[in-house]
Amino acid sequence: MRKRHLITTFSASEMAEFDHEMAGIVKEHRKGTSKSFIADKSIFDHYQRDIVQSPDSTWREIIEFTLYIPGISWLLALGVKHQLRRRRRRDLFPFWHPPVQLDSGTIRTVWTLIGISFLNSYYATLLGQLLTFTAREFHNSTATQGLVLGVSRLDIIPALILLSLADRIGRTKVILFSTAMGALFSTLGAISPNIYFLAGDQVVTKAFATASILLIAIVSSEKVPANARAWSLAALVIGSALGAGAAAVMLPIAGISPGSWRILYAVSIAALLVIKPFSKHLHESRRFEVLSKAPYEVPAVKRSRKNRNALILLSVSTFLLNLFTIPASQFRNQFLSHDRGFSAAAIGAFTLITATPGAIGLALGGRLSETRGRKLVSVAALVLGTGGLMLGFLSHGLWIWIFALAGSIVAPAIVPALGVYLTELFPTKYRGTANGIIGVWARFGSIVGVVTVGYLGSTVYNNVGTPLALMGAGPLILAVIVFFKFPETKGLDLETINPEDSAYHES
Structure with a gap:
């Protein structure tokens, strides 16, 4: 160094x-x-x-x-x-640092998790980034693309099995296994003979990637101090954004020839080279090690009113959020290419220029969630961020860039502020399973969103911009729910939020 x-x-x-x-x-x-x-x-x-x-x-x-x-x-x-x-001001923490000291072991763990997030986000992003080019080679309609995107969201079903398994055998084992298998199946996408083969391959690829990404957030929340959970989630999402950004940077390759999009799938195999080095810095959390020695009591946990209410609340929330965010992400290239006439290079430049500043929103969202509270940041980001993105899908010319940039800076603050609840509101032995169940509803929301946008774009509006803007109603409704129904967990230990864990530790 x-x-x-x-x-x-x-x-x-x-x-x-x-x-x-x-x-x-x-x-x-x-x-x-x-x-x-x-x-x-x-x-x-x-x-x-x-x-x-x-x-x-x-x-x-x-x-x-x-x-x-x-x-x-x-x-x-x-x-x-x-x-x-x-x-x-030396004794104060800057905006990019959590409002608490982290020891070197915790930093090594978070940094390793960021690297794994990068890899899994890369494979999970490829279908949405490349579908326009894939459909062009295979001569598929917008409706077919919407169907493929909807089917790919079924990845949460096999991912739920992996998440439940992780609650029993350990999160880190499943993370490393899923990351390796995701790389293999993503590479397999490079030899797809048609769009239906690719859709099936991507269901499996994204199942491994989804399980890894959700478990990464869980391990991080269990490892870091109470005042750094939202910050660490923001850091992980930045790693994921960089993975998605890597796909965007390589997007011009997809426009070289009809089949050059396959190259982006093929390079996924390189992820296997870093699995072993990452494994040296990835260990189970103390919370999981303590509770893994206790009898497995998930059925009893499921009957808890607190956990049941949290499960319902977060399931509805992720459904509403994904009605807009997933279609907005996966149809963005179709909107730019078909509706607004962008070239492959212009789409890559647009994605890079508008998405990269999202790191600002992530960093500020993570820090403000720890200092000002999760609810305030969530509501503000849901209303302002969604509003900016909705206006972008209804705009032309320079205004597309302006609204997309504004929305892309503010909206990412939703992730650390709202996403941290997924790990905070459940006890350790149920955390993976609960996230899997919530993920099912999140995927259901995304399926409804992408299929609706695809159908309306093909049959009613002859564009995807207007349907995408209509789907923005989901996050706006969610802002009202967060304001009235969500608890404030800023600065609370996981054992304070979940008394079940305290009982295990005391025993």
Whole structure:
């Protein structure tokens, strides 16, 4: 890891601002009575701060550090240096950091989960990204495309089996197995003889990817502190967005020739190269290890009124959300290509330019959910984000870019603010199964959405933009439900939210 240095010169009168232990993104400890400080390992692999006097009687603060996070340490270093230069705000956490310290083990786990999210999101995104090009080679109608997208949402049924299995044998085993199998079946899509073979292949591929993505969120929520669950979910979704973005960056390849879309499926096989390295940093949570030793009591958990109400509430919520979000994602290229005349390269540029800033909404949504509350952020993001995207599907020319960009920045805040409830509102031994059941209703919502948009686009409106805008009513109704029915779980331990887990730990 590269060592980085930050040097600040100051006068003796400013000593009080420097000669103390910092407790923001770095938790310092003074070395004896000296003016030297070291820190616990967190995002830092090495950290030391020294205050020394210069020959001209001025003082210098010299900070030497290396960052743990591989791959993006150069980007993270910019944020770290900016924060450390802010003398009077050093003890505060910046917007991109959770409002709590994370130890090095937790950071390694989250970073590994981000990498796995990237892979699974890549394979899960390919069908929606490439369907326009696939249908063009196989001469399929918009209605057929809608049917294929709807059928592909049946992936949650085999995924539910994997999620229930994970509650028994362990989340990490199922994550690694599913990631490997997802890579294999995604690669198989490259030799599809027709769109129906591809649809079946993608049901299996997405089943493994869906199970992995849901279990990744569960492992993360069980590993991180109470004040970092929404933040960690935002970080995972950024990893997923980068995976989807990788497919978007490669999208121009699909336009080279009628069959060049197959290349994007074929490269999925490369994911097998990183499964073993990832496995070294992925371990079961302490919560799961404790509860796995207790008798398996899912049936008793299911009869709990609290858990039943939470299951109904979140099932309805994900149904309403997916009425719009999944069709909006999967028909976006069809909207741009057929309705607005975008080329393959223009679609790739549009996706990259409008989707990449979504990381801002994810980061702010995760942080604000930990500081301002999940409900406030959820309602604001549902109303403003959905509204922007709806207007984008009804617009032309420059306004498409403006509304899509605004909606894409705000809407992603929904994911950490609302998504964190999926892991928080259920006890550990039922968390995977509950997420699978909720996923069934989410898929049902997406099937209704994509089939409706496909049908209306082919028979009523002769475009997909108007039907997509109509589906935006789902998230707007959900905003009302969140405001009146959802609990606020900000800062609460999982054992406080789920007393069943406390009973196991006490025993």
